[in-house]
Amino acid sequence: MPTGKIKFFDEVKGYGFVVDDETKESIFLHSSVLPKGVTQLERGARVEYSIVDSKRGIQVLTLNVLEPIKSIVKAKRKSPNTMIPILEDLIKLLDGASETYRKNRHPDDQYLHKLATLLRAVANDMDV
Numbered sequence: 001m002p003t004g005k006i007k008f009f010d011e012v013k014g015y016g017f018v019v020d021d022e023t024k025e026s027i028f029l030h031s032s033v034l035p036k037g038v039t040q041l042e043r044g045a046r047v048e049y050s051i052v053d054s055k056r057g058i059q060v061l062t063l064n065v066l067e068p069i070k071s072i073v074k075a076k077r078k079s080p081n082t083m084i085p086i087l088e089d090l091i092k093l094l095d096g097a098s099e100t101y102r103k104n105r106h107p108d109d110q111y112l113h114k115l116a117t118l119l120r121a122v123a124n125d126m127d128v
Contacts, residue, residue, distance in 0.1 A: 001048040003066065009041040012116070018047060018060055027051060029058040035063060042068065079126050086125070090118050 002019075002020055004027070009016030014031040016085070027049075046067035049060045078086070091114045100107045107115075 001050055001064075003046065003048045006041045006043055006047060008043055013039045016124045018049060018063075025058075028057065029063065030059065033060050033063050035065060038065060041065070081089060083125065086118075086122060090122055093118060 002022070004018045004020045007017040007026055007030075012033070013029045016029045017026040018029050019026055031039075031050075045065060046082065046117075048066055050062045051058050052061040056063045093111075097107050097111070097115060100111075108113075
């Protein structure tokens with residue numbers, strides 16, 4: 001199987017690219033081929049993969065993560081006093097979303113994007 005590194009991967013958009021070790025070619029990677037339980041890939045993570053030539057060009061068919069990038073989040077965890085206002089803001093945003101759902105509506109996309117961004121940031125800060 002060919003090997004390479006993740007060039008970038010956007011969890012929200014659901015795609016990214018792998019750079020082949022030998023050819024240095026960028027190959028399209030859709031989130032549907034990620035291994036079970038994997039939702040995010042960090043830039044530079046080592047992977048092996050198989051490819052298929054589709055109507056839209058060459059893309060990854062199967063993917064196996066060989067060496068995930070070690071998280072530097074742990075080394076940069078925020079202090080407990082810093083986390084308090086962040087968590088309070090998150091609770092306010094979640095309450096707002098909850099109220100909108102109670103009215104049988106979906107929050108607008110901009111609000112949901114802000115909430116998702118904050119949820120990801122808080123999850124990274126709490127990663128142990």
